[in-house]
Amino acid sequence: MRSLRLVLGDQLSRTLSALEGARPGHDVILMVESRVEARAWKHHRQKLVLVWSAMRQFAEGLRREGLDVRYVGLDDPDNTGSIEGEIRRVLSEGGFDRVIRTACGKWALEARLSALDLGVPIETREDDRFICSxxxxxxxxxxxxxxxxxxxxxxxxxxxxxxxxxxxxxxxxxxxxxxxxxxxxxxxxxxxxxxxxxxAVTRAVIGRVxxxxxxxxxxxxxxxxxxxxxxxxxxxxxxxxxxxxxxxxxxxxxxxxxxxxxxxxxxxxxxxxxxxxxxxxxxxxxxxxxxxxxxxxxxxxxxxxxxxxxxxxxxxxxxMPEYGRLNALDARGALPGFYWSGQTDMACVADTVRAAHDHAYAHHIQRLMVTGNLAMLLGVDPDAVDDWYMVVFADAYEWVEMPNTRGMATFADGGVVGSKPYAASGAYIDRMSDYCRGCRYDVKDRLGDNACPFNALYWDFLDRNLTRLRGQGRMIMPLRTLETMAETERQACRRKAARTREAMGVIAASDAAAIT
Ligand code: FAD
Ligand code: SF4
CATH class of the missing domain: 1.25.40.80 (Serine Threonine Protein Phosphatase 5, Tetratricopeptide repeat)
Known part of the structure; x- marks a missing residue:
């Protein structure tokens, strides 16, 4: 049996199930630099370099073993742009009696590939690089x-x-x-x-990207x-x-x-x-x-x-796919522009965005408690938050990014991944970092002109979501503190938070004005 074996850009393991039993001079291994996948999000340019350079080197390694690799480069004039198109193109040469592939990491691609009618059987193998199937x-x-x-x-x-x-x-x-x-x-x-x-391969791809x-x-x-x-x-x-x-x-x-x-x-x-x-x-x-x-x-x-x-x-x-539409806190706000530009006086946010821009990286607490926490407190639409996390990190793949973003960071899944929202005021960031020392904002202040934006936003977030969060056992303590707060203080937090959300472009001025 002659097989066409598909290897995707995130499947670069020599032990990949789709490669098991591949025979030199017999099977064909297909690898595609897909314009459709590359443009699905405006991925960080280091991620493009990483994936394409790694794919090219992986293909060379297979060739050195004598395997027949059909590598379709981005600039190949015949590249149809899509993985499906390239599978069909190779199959049209004839002589194949099946396609072998390892299940994809992305739900939408998996759905597309498993619905393909190619005229030959498709054998989909488990991705056994994970410990739990x-x-x-x-x-x-x-x-x-x-x-x-x-x-x-x-x-x-x-x-x-x-x-x-x-x-x-x-x-x-x-x-x-x-x-x-x-x-x-x-x-x-x-x-x-x-x-x-x-x-050398990476340098060439850097030039291309x-x-x-x-x-x-x-x-x-x-x-x-x-x-x-x-x-x-x-x-x-x-x-x-x-x-x-x-x-x-x-x-x-x-x-x-x-x-x-x-x-x-x-x-x-x-x-x-x-x-x-x-x-x-x-x-x-x-x-x-x-x-x-x-x-x-x-x-x-x-x-x-x-x-x-x-x-x-x-x-x-x-x-999936319902998970990708969850918005348990009904957050509808826009993502502030400084998530892209880094132009903000908030030292913690500026430093995290700079790391993302320069290295396609930020560590877990920066992702969770700085950019994720802020997006949740501001009430940014989880779709926009998802897009940002998919774009800015070199390790972003939907299967890992989405539950972290919609689950852990923004609580958009209503408690599937985490048992409570990871909401925090500036005090947490001050405790865990040296950011506040060099920040224009005062982490100890809640309502003044120079008050750390996290503070009023935190209390306003609890206030706005009081009914939704009441059922979360681990929220009892902060909600109790909120409820013992004087109404004038709560109102002042609401107003301050509304002005901040408006100034950051999250909500419209008319919506901010309507908040008492
Ligand atoms: P280390 O801190 O050294 O941890 C070691 C390894 O543990 C990581 O490489 C990673 O494989 C694994 N890991 C740690 N935490 C998590 C976690 N929460 N979920 C899954 N794996 C974890 N990780 C991604 O790989 N891709 C993403 O797109 C991604 N998006 C995230 C979005 C948000 C909002 C948050 C809060 C976290 C996200 N993470 C993501 C998880 C985590 O932040 C990164 O895995 C980690 O920062 C990668 O850096 P590291 O290798 O230095 O990790
Ligand atoms: Fe971030 Fe607030 Fe500290 Fe500034 S004061 S670094 S905005 S937590």
């Missing part, structure tokens, strides 16, 4: 009133045996999160990070992301040896001008298949077992991968 997640979720990451995570620990001593969690606890919320002390200087020097994608977000250079398995391995080794020991302690900290801190910087490579999630977790565990990294760091790292990463993927496939 879609079916296993659906089985775990069935009959549960609520889906909570923590319980799912324990299942994954038992299933993989990671950090298990017999049937007990290593160190006697499942979760060491409480040890991982330290602010960076003034004397502690984050280390310089290894950034990969672009190789620099011209023709000017309307996309972000700086093309300095580009420092790994683009093949060897580079990704070197970057991970650097993390494992030099960063992991302190990863836990400063996991939630933020520092002006220091976007990377002790974070892994692995998601861009991981999400396109250059690293294997289970393998890196096992190696992190080995570092703990051999005394090279403490348990709070290793448990925190492993939880992000076999817990959060697998959990949000499970939620995405369980709930």
């Amino acid at each position: 879609r079916a296993a997640f659906a089985g775990w979720a069935a009959n549960r009133r609520e889906l909570r990451m923590e319980y799912f995570y324990r299942e994954m620990r038992r299933k993989t045996g990671l950090l298990m001593d017999g049937d007990q969690p290593a160190g006697g606890r499942w979760n060491f999160d409480a040890d991982n919320r330290r602010k960076l002390p003034a004397g502690v200087r984050p280390p310089d990070r290894l950034r990969v020097t672009p190789n 620099s011209e023709g994608f000017e309307d996309h977000f972000g700086a093309v250079e300095p580009f420092g992301w790994p683009t093949n398995a060897e580079e990704a391995e070197a970057a991970f080794q650097h993390f494992l040896n030099d960063m992991l020991p302190a990863f836990g302690d400063w996991q939630d900290a933020m520092a002006w001008g220091r976007p990377f801190l002790w974070h892994g910087l692995i998601s861009p490579a991981l999400n396109i298949g250059l690293l294997d999630p289970l393998d890196i977790c096992r190696r992190a565990e080995a570092a703990y077992r051999q005394g090279r990294a403490p348990l709070n760091a290793v448990e925190g790292f492993i939880r992000q991968i076999i817990g959060w990463r697998e959990f949000v993927r499970g939620v995405y496939w369980l709930k």
Whole structure:
């Protein structure tokens, strides 16, 4: 049987199920730089470089093994622009008796490809690079009133045996999160990070993306992301040896001008298949077992991968396509322009947007508690928030971006992913960062001209959503505080928040004026 095997841009793993059994001189492997996918969002230009450079190098690796790769480049004059078009084009040459593919990460593409009528059978294989299959997640979720990451995570620990001593969690606890919320002390200087020097293929793609994608977000250079398995391995080794020991302690900290801190910087490579999630977790565990990294760091790292990463993927496939339309807080506002330009006096936001622009990266707490929290407090439409997160990060793929944005950051899913909104005033950002020291706004003030915008917005958010949030058990304390506030104070917060939302372009002046 001669097969046409499809490999997508986020499926660059040599162990990919679609490549299993591929025979040199026999099967054809199809890889496409698709204009349709590239233009679906105005992706950060570093993401385009990363994916196309990694695809080209992956294709070369397969060719070196003697496999017949049909690589359709962006500028190939015959490129129809779409993946479906390219499958049909190869099949039209004749001689194929089936198409083999690995299930896609994106719901809409999966729906399109599985509906194709090609005249030959399509064999769709499981994406077994994930630890929990879609079916296993659906089985775990069935009959549960609520889906909570923590319980799912324990299942994954038992299933993989990671950090298990017999049937007990290593160190006697499942979760060491409480040890991982330290602010960076003034004397502690984050280390310089290894950034990969672009190789020849990457340099060529940088040249191509620099011209023709000017309307996309972000700086093309300095580009420092790994683009093949060897580079990704070197970057991970650097993390494992030099960063992991302190990863836990400063996991939630933020520092002006220091976007990377002790974070892994692995998601861009991981999400396109250059690293294997289970393998890196096992190696992190080995570092703990051999005394090279403490348990709070290793448990925190492993939880992000076999817990959060697998959990949000499970939620995405369980709930799509309805999930992409959820707007539980009925947020309708526009996204402020400074999310793109970075032109704002809010130091925390300016620093996060600059990191996104310069590196296609921001770490989790910046994404969640700065840009995500602000968008939720302002009442920005989750569609606009989703678009922003899809565009600005090199690791953005809908299956992981959407549940984080609609679930964790904006509570648009009404509590599917998180048990409460991650809403916070400026006090949280002040506690976890050095941002407020250098900010024009006063983090301690709520209503004055220079008051930190997060403060009134926070109380106004609780006030506007009081009825919706009452049912969320974990919101009892802040809602009680709101309800004990004098009505004049609550009204002042409403007015201040309305003026802020208007000034930021979220709501119209007439809507702001109508708010008492
Ligand atoms: P580290 O802090 O070193 O963590 C290690 C790894 O754990 C990450 O590489 C990632 O694979 C995994 N991880 C950590 N947190 C999460 C999480 N909440 N969900 C899924 N995986 C997680 N991650 C993406 O990969 N793509 C996205 O598009 C994306 N969008 C996000 C949007 C919002 C609003 C928020 C709050 C988070 C988002 N995340 C996303 C999750 C997380 O912020 C990134 O995975 C992380 O910042 C990547 O950097 P790192 O490799 O240095 O991570
Ligand atoms: Fe951000 Fe407010 Fe602190 Fe300024 S004062 S950095 S706006 S939290």
